Amino acid sequence: MNVSFTPAQTAEALPYPALASEIEALLRDPGVVVPARTVQALAGGGSLFVMPAADARVAITKLITFIPDNATRGLPAIQGDIVVFDAVTGQRTALLDGPTVTARRTAAVSLLAARRLAPRTDGPLLIVGAGVQGRSHLEAFHTGLGVQEVWVASRSAASADALVRHAHSLGMRAQHVVDADAALAHCPLVVSCTSAQGIALRTKPRTDAFVAAVGAFTPRKVEWAPEVCRWLAAEGLLVVDTRDADHEAGDLLQAGINVSALPTLADVVRDPAAQRRSGPVFFKSCGWAGWDLAAARLALQR
Template identity: 45%
Template sequence: MHIFNAAQTAHLLPYTRLVPAIAEAAQDYANGSIAAPERLVVPIEEAGVLLAMPAIAQDIGVTKLITVHGDNARHDLPAIQGEVIVFDSKTGRRHAMLDGPTVTARRTAAVTLLGIQLLAPAAPVSALLIGTGVQAAAHADALIEFFGVTRLFVASRSEHHAQAFCDALRLRHAQASAFPIGSADIAARCQEVDVVIALTTATVPVIPAQLPPATMAIGVGAFKPEMAELPAELLHARGVVVDHLAGARHEAGDLLRANIDWSKVRDLASVIRNGITDKSPVPVLKTVGHAAWDLAAARVATGA
């Protein structure tokens, strides 16, 4: 079995291959070719949780094990740790162990890229990111590498964090311009970008309710019923697309708190299969994650 660290795992998952692999996995899951039960969540004492996410296809299977310890900063350790085990479905032979947080970050960003590709009226050249964590960094890299986005605004409650994020981003991508902004400037900047993406654990919506019709709003960070990044007014004014419908029904706090009409919510597999007739205003995308996306990443990483 090959064991890959974070940098090696990232190298194995270029977005040009990962995005179509996510699209394929979405269709495979929809037609029953991928079996993936809801993730198992096991509390660890007071501040931790173990997440287990298996998925099986005819070619390969994966199991992602992730631990989340919110107070790990005091131990000088990352809050999220884990791995993805990839094995042959016919024999059980282990192919690889991938870095779990890296797989999660890159496949989540790839789902966002796929959603933009399917739903937006044109490829974006500008974006506003709300948040400065690992997912925000992955999304910034993904937007630049996949779409060639050249102008990014980065919002944070901490001016220092936003500035540091932009400085690091410019070092990785000299061709892109990155500008830190405060929370008070989000509404104004949303009027001049192609896409706004929230990557937070907010309990109060952080994306403005009023956006230009061609500006796409994407909620990524909120993953519990009590969390919300997307305002109810925006959700009721636009079509809503999710990555995984069953997961969104009990994890997408934005949609739950807005009392959304689930009969009108579509998933990415449906959009891939049937297309979308109206892109004005651009539908909202809400993602919650799924083990099938980890399997898609494993296919790319191992050449399955």
């Protein structure tokens, strides 16, 4: 088998609930190996990411570029592919669309974290940032948690309105809100997926909130105010996606938090009882090639 998946075929092969379950299975698999990713700065201010990963059967390399200002060119910020190999024979078995996998596996990771950690999952869901990740998280929380109501905040009114229309097309109740900080008081589920060029949220979330913070995946990026992060560390539970977040979790690092002392999603999966406590939950997602390997495993199964 040597299949090149179109973006639509890649999405069809990766339904969010099944992908979240495959990610959980990967976290329990002792044969998974994920070296540190290589990030090469590009002349125009973007980055090239080279991200390998393998288990006993499947090996992948994710090759994508991230160009923050590509919207001004009418181009997506993330472009590239995921090359999938048979780990035994070395034969290439599939080529997956990189941006589609990135969007869906990131949202599926947040979905898994919410399944395991959210004090309540009924919503409303507040999404701050109405781009690709906003759309994928909307779909993931709707299909995976049954969320029926979403509030959308974005610097771009047109983008927020488009995401609201998409939510309506899924049969959800949805509204565009201008003040994300004010909306926090009404939403026990929060996803921040902005471009993370500056602080977007300065207010404490609810004490029964689950927050998936996605936008800031480098030390210099930030979405949440440092004082809010420090309050969350004192009053709630902070969890990071992987140990790579120790040097990538911009929100937490800029707040002076010792990220290396925080539990990871794998810790939660392996010993959920140890992570239970009262108060808000802040899940910091930075990305990892293991999530792309999980997506490749699921696509090959399907």
